[in-house]
Amino acid sequence: MTDKLSDLALQLSLELGRQSLKMATAESCTGGWVSQVLTAIPGSSDWFEGAVVSYSNAMKHRLLDVPCELLDKYGAVSQPVVEQMARGVAMNLDVPVSIAISGIAGPGGGSRDKPVGTVHIAWYCREKTFSEAFRFAGDRQQVREQSVEVALSELIRLLQQSAT
Secondary structure (H helix, E strand, O other), X not given: OOHHHHHHHHHHHHHHHHOOOOEEEEEOOOOOHXXXXXXXXXXXXXXXXXXXXXXXXXXXXXXXXXXXXXHHHHXXXXXXXXXXXXXXXXXXXXXXXXXXXXXXXXXXXXXXXXXXXXEEEEEEEOOEEEEEEEEXXXXXXXXXXXXXXXXXXXXXXXXXXXXX
C-alpha cells in the first residue's frame, strides 16, 4: 500500500469518526482494495461496516440490488449501475456512506466505447448519490490504484462539504 493511500485512509477515518458515521464499499475492478486500505487502520471497525466485492453481474444484482435491466441496458461499467451499487451496499449494510467502483482495469476487456482505464465511481453520502466517470492511464495495477485514490479523496471532500 502506498503512503498516499494510507494517508487518505487515515484522513477518511478521522472524518468519519468526527461525524460519527459508518461506511461500506461495493467494489468490482478494485477487488476489495478500498476495503483493504481502510481496514489496515487499527480501530476501523468503529466506522467501517463491511464490503461487497461483486465481480459478476449476477452478484451485482443479487447482493447490491442492481436491476438486471440496468446491467443489460448500460453494462456493469456505467453511471447508472455504479450509482445503484453505492445505494445498494449502503441500504443492505445499513450505513449512511458508501463507495462503489466498477471499471475496466485491463489489459483486456476494453472496447471503443469503454476502453481500458474506464472507471465509474459513485459515492453515497447521507441519502445523496454522486458519481463520475474516469479514464485512467497505465497498466492494471495503476488503473486500480488511481481508482482507489480518487474514491477516497472524493469521499473525504464530500463528507467535509456535507458537514458544513
